Amino acid sequence: xxxxxxxxxxxxxxxxxxxxxxxxxxxxxxxxxxxxxxxxxxxxxxxxxxxxxxxxxxxxxxxxxxxxxxxxxxxxxxxxxxxxxxxxxxxxxxxxxxxxxxxxxxxxxxxxxxxxxxxxxxxxxxxxxxxxxxxxxxxxxxxxxxxxxxxxxxxxxxxxxxxxxxxxxxxxxxxxxxxxxxxxxxxxxxxxxxxxxxxxxxxxxxxxxxxxxxxxxxxxxxxxxxxxxxxxxxxxxxxxxxxxxxxxxxxxxxxxxxxxxxxxxxxxxxxxxxxxxxxxxxxxxxxxxxxxxxxxxxxxxxxxxxxxxxxxxxxxxxxxxxxxxxxxxxxxxxxxxxxxxxxxxxxxxxxxxxxxxxxxxxxxxxxxxxxxxxxxxxxxxxxxxxxxxxxxxxxxxxxxxxxxxxxxxxxxxxxxxxxxxxxxxxxxxxxxxxxxxxxxxxxxxxxxxxxxxxxxxxxxxxxxxxxxxxxxxxxxxxxxxxxxxxxxxxxxxxxxxxxxxxxxx
Amino acid sequence: xxxxxxxxxxxxxxxxxxxxxxxxxxxxxxxxxxxxxxxxxxxxxxxxxxxxxxxxxxxxxxxxxxxxxxxxxxxxxxxxxxxxxxxxxxxxxxxxxxxxxxxxxxxxxxxxxxxxxxxxxxxxxxxxxxxxxxxxxxxxxxxxxxxxxxxxxxxxxxxxxxxxxxxxxxxxxxxxxxxxxxxxxxxxxxxxxxxxxxxxxxxxxxxxxxxxxxxxxxxxxxxxxxxxxxxxxxxxxxxxxxxxxxxxxx
Numbered sequence: 044x045x046x047x048x049x050x051x052x053x054x055x056x057x058x059x060x061x062x063x064x065x066x067x068x069x070x071x072x073x074x075x076x077x078x079x080x081x082x083x084x085x086x087x088x089x090x091x092x093x094x095x096x097x098x099x100x101x102x103x104x105x106x107x108x109x110x111x112x113x114x115x116x117x118x119x120x121x122x123x124x125x126x127x128x129x130x131x132x133x134x135x136x137x138x139x140x141x142x143x144x145x146x147x148x149x150x151x152x153x154x155x156x157x158x159x160x161x162x163x164x165x166x167x168x169x170x171x172x173x174x175x176x177x178x179x180x181x182x183x184x185x186x187x188x189x190x191x192x193x194x195x196x197x198x199x200x201x202x203x204x205x206x207x208x209x210x211x212x213x214x215x216x217x218x219x220x221x222x223x224x225x226x227x228x229x230x231x232x233x234x235x236x237x238x239x240x241x242x243x244x245x246x247x248x249x250x251x252x253x254x255x256x257x258x259x260x261x262x263x264x265x266x267x268x269x270x271x272x273x274x275x276x277x278x279x280x281x282x283x284x285x286x287x288x289x290x291x292x293x294x295x296x297x298x299x300x301x302x303x304x305x306x307x308x309x310x311x312x313x314x315x316x317x318x319x320x321x322x323x324x325x326x327x328x329x330x331x332x333x334x335x336x337x338x339x340x341x342x343x344x345x346x347x348x349x350x351x352x353x354x355x356x357x358x359x360x361x362x363x364x365x366x367x368x369x370x371x372x373x374x375x376x377x378x379x380x381x382x383x384x385x386x387x388x389x390x391x392x393x394x395x396x397x398x399x400x401x402x403x404x405x406x407x408x409x410x411x412x413x414x415x416x417x418x419x420x421x422x423x424x425x426x427x428x429x430x431x432x433x434x435x436x437x438x439x440x441x442x443x444x445x446x447x448x449x450x451x452x453x454x455x456x457x458x459x460x461x462x463x464x465x466x467x468x469x470x471x472x473x474x475x476x477x478x479x480x481x482x483x484x485x486x487x488x489x490x491x492x493x494x495x496x497x498x499x500x501x502x503x504x505x506x507x508x509x510x511x512x513x514x515x516x517x518x519x520x521x522x523x524x525x526x527x528x529x530x531x532x533x534x535x536x537x538x539x540x541x542x543x544x545x546x547x548x
Numbered sequence: 549x550x551x552x553x554x555x556x557x558x559x560x561x562x563x564x565x566x567x568x569x570x571x572x573x574x575x576x577x578x579x580x581x582x583x584x585x586x587x588x589x590x591x592x593x594x595x596x597x598x599x600x601x602x603x604x605x606x607x608x609x610x611x612x613x614x615x616x617x618x619x620x621x622x623x624x625x626x627x628x629x630x631x632x633x634x635x636x637x638x639x640x641x642x643x644x645x646x647x648x649x650x651x652x653x654x655x656x657x658x659x660x661x662x663x664x665x666x667x668x669x670x671x672x673x674x675x676x677x678x679x680x681x682x683x684x685x686x687x688x689x690x691x692x693x694x695x696x697x698x699x700x701x702x703x704x705x706x707x708x709x710x711x712x713x714x715x716x717x718x719x720x721x722x723x724x725x726x727x728x729x730x731x732x733x734x735x736x737x738x739x740x741x742x743x744x745x746x747x748x749x750x751x752x753x754x755x756x757x758x759x760x761x762x763x764x765x766x767x768x769x770x771x772x773x774x775x776x777x778x779x780x781x782x783x784x785x786x787x788x789x790x791x792x793x794x795x796x797x798x
Contacts, residue, residue: 156624161597161599161767162597162767163596163597163598163624164624192621192622193620193621193622193629194619194620194621194622194629195621195622
C-alpha cells in the first residue's frame with residue numbers, strides 16, 4: 044500500500060497493540076543487462092552487503108528470493124556466478140549479455156507486530172521508505188506491506204481498511220519502478236527490428252529516412268557499451284545496424300542524391316571495417332569451448348595457446364577501437380548522418396524520392412528473389428564456395444528488405460517467406476562460418492609457425508570444420524530447393540510482382 | 549513428515565508443557581511444525597494466546613481434514629502453527645466409530661498435511677478412547693511423561709499392558725521422566741530402576757521448575773521467555789534425543 048507522507052503505524056493504535064521494532068537501512072544496487080533481460084524475464088537482481096539476490100519481479104516490487112550468492116567484487120556474466128541454480132537461471136535470461144548496475148536506492152524498513160486484545164500477533168507490518176541514491180538523498184515513496192498471519196486474515200483486512208481510511212492507496216507504482224523513473228532508466232524492450240510506421244503510400248524518401256533514422260539511433264545506443272567493453276553484443280549489434288543502413292540505401296535506389304548516398308555508404312562501411320578484426324576475435328573467443336570440445340582431450344592444451352594469443356590480440360584491438368570510436372570524429376560522423384536523414388533536412392530532387400514506397404520496394408524484392416533463383420539454378424555439388432557466398436549475400440539483402448518493409452507486406456505471406464528464408468540463411472551461415480574459420484585457422488598456423496602439438500590440434504580442427512562444411516552443402520541444396528521451388532516462387536510472384544501498366548497514347 | 553504425540557493416561561504429568569515446549573524447540577531447530585491440540589481443555593492453544601477453534605461438521609475423513617485445515621492458526625513464532633482445541637472434538641470418537649478402519653483414520657487425515665509440515669505434534673487428553681487408539685496408530689513415537697512416583701509408574705505399566713493386549717508396537721512408546729526433583733529420594737530410586745524395564749525410555753529428564761508453571765502467566769512457551777534455564781535446556785535436549793537417537797548420531 045502506498046502511504047501519504049506523514050502516515051505511520053501509530054494510526055492503528057486505536058484498535059490494536061503495536062510493537063515497533065528498530066529500523067534498518069539498506070542500500071540496494073539493481074543490476075540488469077542493456078536489453079533488460081532480467082526485468083522482461085520477470086526477475087530482479089540486486090546486490091546488498093556483498094550478496095547478489097535474484098528475486099521475482101512483481102509489478103515493480105521485489106518479490107520472493109529465487110537464489111542468492113555471496114560475492115566479492117563485481118559479477119558481469121552468468122559464468123561469474125558459482126551456485127548452479129543461479130547460473131542456470133541467469134544463463135537463460137542473460138545469454139551473451141553482461142550485467143551492469145542500473146540504479147541504486149536506499150530502503151529504510153521498520154517492522155511492526157500488531158497484537159489483539161489477548162496479546163497474540165495477528166499481523167505483521169513492514170513500513171518502508173524508498174530513497175534515491177545510496178545516501179538517501181530524496182524520499183520517493185512510503186509504503187506498507189500488510190503480512191497477515193495464517194488464520195487471522197480477517198484482522199489483516201480490517202487493518203487494510205483502517206489504513207485506507209487514513210489515506211493509503213492500494214495502487215501506484217512499486218518502489219523499483221519509482222527508482223528507475225527517477226534515474227530516467229525505465230525498462231524498454233530492445234530490438235534490432237523496430238516498427239517504422241510505414242504505409243504503402245508513404246513517400247519513398249520519407250520511408251527510407253525513417254528506417255535509417257531509427258536504425259542509426261540503435262547503433263548510437265550501442266556505442267557506450269562498446270566503449271566500456273561490457274559485452275560482445277554491443278559491437279555485434281552496432282555492426283548489424285551499419286550494415287542495414289548501407290543495405291537499405293543501396294537496395295532502394297534513387298531516393299536520395301546518388302553521390303551523397305554513396306558517400307554515406309562508404310563512410311559507414313569504413314566505420315564497420317575498423318571493427319572487423321575485433322568482431323572476428325570475439326567470434327573465435329566465444330566459440331572457444333565449442334572448438335576445444337571438438338578435439339580429443341590430449342590435443343586441447345595445445346590449442347589453449349592459440350586462444351590466449353587471440354585474447355591478447357583482442358586487448359589491443361579493444362583499445363584501438365575505443366580510441367577510434369571515442370574520438371570526436373566518430374561522434375561527428377554519426378551526428379551528421381542522423382542530421383542528413385532527419386525530416387528537417389531538405390535535399391535535391393531524386394527520381395524515386397516522392398514515389399509511393401510500396402510498389403517501389405515490391406519491385407526491389409521481386410527482383411532480388413529472381414536473382415537468388417537464378418544463382419541457385421547454377422549451384423551444384425561441385426560449385427565453388429564463392430557461389431554459395433554470393434547467394435548468402437543476396438539472401439541477406441532480401442531478408443533486410445522483407446524486414447524493413449514488413450509493415451506493408453501481407454502478414455501471412457511475408458511471415459512464411461521470412462521463415463523459409465531464415466532456414467536457408469541458417470545453413471548458408473553455417474557453411475560460411477566453417478569456411479571462414481578454416482581459412483583463419485590455417486592463416487594462424489602459417490603466421491605463427493606452430494609447433495607439432497599445436498599443428499596437430501589445428502589440423503584436427505580444420506578437418507572437422509571441412510567435414511562440417513561438406514555436410515552443410517547438402518542441407519543448403521535442400522533449403523534452396525524449398526526456397527526457390529514452385530510454391531515459394533508463386534507466392535513471391537503473387538505478392539510482389541506488379542501488373543504491367545500500358546499507358547494509352 | 550514425523551508424527552509425534554504427547555500422551556499419558558494420567559493427568560497433571562506435564563503433557564501440555566512438553567507439547568508446547570517441544571513444538572517450540574522443533575521450530576527453533578528449523579522444522580515446520582504443526583501442534584494439534586486434541587485436549588478439550590485447550591491449554592496448549594491458551595499458552596500460545598490462540599482462541600479456540602471454530603466449530604465444523606465432521607462427516608468423514610475428508611471433512612475432518614478440511615475442518616482442521618481451516619482452523620490452522622499461525623503462532624507468534626514463524627514456522628510453528630497450531631490447531632486449537634474445540635469442544636466439538638468430543639465427537640471425534642463418534643465420527644471415527646462410524647468409519648471403516650476406524651482405528652487408522654487419523655493417520656490418513658494427518659497425511660494430508662504432509663506437504664506443509666515436517667513434524668505434527670499432538671497434545672492428547674488423558675484417557676484411553678477410540679481417539680487415543682487412533683493417536684497410537686497415527687504416531688511415529690508416543691512421548692509419555694512419567695513423574696517418578698508410584699502412581700505414574702503404575703500408569704506407564706497400564707499403558708504398556710494395553711499396547712501388548714492390542715498388539716500395538718511397544719517400541720513406539722518413549723517414556724521420559726518429568727517434573728523430577730533430584731532431592732526427593734523416591735524420585736531417585738524410581739529413576740534408577742524404571743528405565744531398565746522399558747527399552748524405549750528416553751535419557752533426558754525434565755526437572756520440576758517454577759519457571760515452567762509461569763507459562764500460564766507469560767502465555768508463551770518456557771523456551772521463549774526463559775531460554776537458558778535448566779528446564780528449557782532439558783526440553784531442547786529431549787528434542788535432540790528424539791530427532792537424533794543416540795544410535796544414529798555420528
